[in-house]
Amino acid sequence: MAKDSATSVNRKSEILSAAIEVFAETGYYRATTAMVAERAKISQPYVFRFFPSKEALLLSALEVSWERIVGSFRQVVQSAAPENMEKELIVAYERIMEEHRNEILLQMQAQTIAEETIRESMRGGFREVREIVLEAFRGAGIEKPEERTFLFLARGMLCNVADAIDMPELKMT
Amino acid sequence: MAKDSATSVNRKSEILSAAIEVFAETGYYRATTAMVAERAKISQPYVFRFFPSKEALLLSALEVSWERIVGSFRQVVQSAAPENMEKELIVAYERIMEEHRNEILLQMQAQTIAEETIRESMRGGFREVREIVLEAFRGAGIEKPEERTFLFLARGMLCNVADAIDMPELKMT
DNA sequence: TCAATTAGTTATTGATTAATCACTACCGTT
DNA sequence: AACGGTAGTGATTAATCAATAACTAATTGA
Structure with a gap:
């Protein structure tokens, strides 16, 4: 069962999980570091031992959140049949x-945050995902792979929105 | 020239314009009513004469922002040739x-705000726009109008994101 | 066994902010 | 020449929050 041996790495990822939940539910700017700490079952200042700032x-x-998508897609690429x-x-x-x-809700929030470090992270994530999908489509012999990649990402964005505002009829007919 | 006759209605729309700017630039939660007031060239408390809360x-x-899109699309529908x-x-x-x-950046922010009043407004906006586009496509004799409407909205969402994070290469090939 | 390292907390602060209150200035009417 | 309505401001407040400082408790290893 390997109980809760509270290694530093362990704690850090617990805080990260808590932060993803709280930020997604409450919104990054409205969410407080105290809420994150409570969710991670530690004191508020202890968050700052692992992260220099909010x-x-x-x-x-x-x-x-980006590594989740990238990792999942890479696995699909090397295991799925082209068709x-x-x-x-x-x-x-x-x-x-x-x-x-x-994690998806967090990314959606980050889309409208103006801090340059955040925007760079978002551009990097999109660039990597786009590259993976494009190469997958090319490798699978799909026609007009650029256009198909664009449409793949576009459908993803609309599904994100439909899910976020709880409007399932937006997803398809 | 009809200078600045400060009617009440006039003031209200000035405040709205200022709020759209400030909210979009800074983010709704980080933006302050004082910033909105400054942009509208009035004092901070005066904002609350026109709106009961932030x-x-x-x-x-x-x-x-929704009326902008709805109004524009309605005009296109009644003036454009089917093809x-x-x-x-x-x-x-x-x-x-x-x-x-x-206005688009504001809508993107609102997509992840959990307050029910905001979500209802977003659902209403999307529903109306979707209906207009769907009817337009049907009226124009376009095949599979539901699917085409879905793709139309989907492309719009991805373009919004590409614009927001300043990544133009995401928009197309 | 004790010194250093690691893990964690309580207390505090300085800044910020939505909203309220009490006030002043101006304008047209009678 | 005074009244009532409209337009607007300054001062304040109660709450909230990220970050720091100063502390304690447990663990480890020589």
Whole structure:
């Protein structure tokens, strides 16, 4: 069972998980470091032993969320048959939307945060995901891979919105 | 020239314009009513003569932004030839993205705000726009109008994101 | 066994902010 | 020449919050 051996690395990822939840539920700017601490079952100042500032915490949380998508997509790319490539990538993303909804909500928030460090992280994430999908489509022999990649990402963005505002009819017919 | 006759209605819309700017630039939660007031060239408490709370101000600002899109799309629908319908709707939206970027940024922020009044406003806006586009496509004899409407909205969402994080290469090939 | 390292807390602060209150200035009417 | 309505401001407040400082408790290893 490997109980709760509170290593430093362990604590750090607990705080990150708490932050993702709280930021997603409450909104980054309205969320307080005290709320994050409470969720992680530690005191508020102890958060700052692991992250130099609230913004640094957000940045790390964003990295986690992008790595989730990148890792999942890479696995699909190296395991799916070419004719199933698009469908399998869609399924993988739908799975993330279900099981890690908060990470998606966090990314949506970050889309409108003006701090340059945050924007860079978002651009990096999108660039990497786009590259993976594009290469997957090319490798699978899909026609007009750029256009198909664009549409793949576009559908993803609308599904994010439909999910966030709880309007399932927006997702499809 | 009809200078600045400061009617009450006039003031109210000045405050709304200021709020749209400030909220979009700074983020709703980080933005202060003092910043809005400064932009509108009035004192901070005077904002509350026109809006009962900061959230009511956000709600009114959102209504303005949705009315912009709805009004523009309705005009296109009744003036464009069927064969140009989709293209003209796209052009209309691109125009709004250029000329009223802040209203789009405001809507993007509102997508992740959990207050029920805000979510209802967002659902209402999306429902109305979706209905207009769908009817336009049906009236123009476009095949699979539901799917085409979905893709139209989806492309819009991705363009919003690409614009917000300043990543133009995300928009197309 | 004790010194250093690690893990964690309580207390505090300085800044910020939505909202309220009490006030002043101006304008048209009678 | 005074009244009532409209337009607007300064001062204040009660709450909130990120970050720091100063502390204690437990663990480890030589």
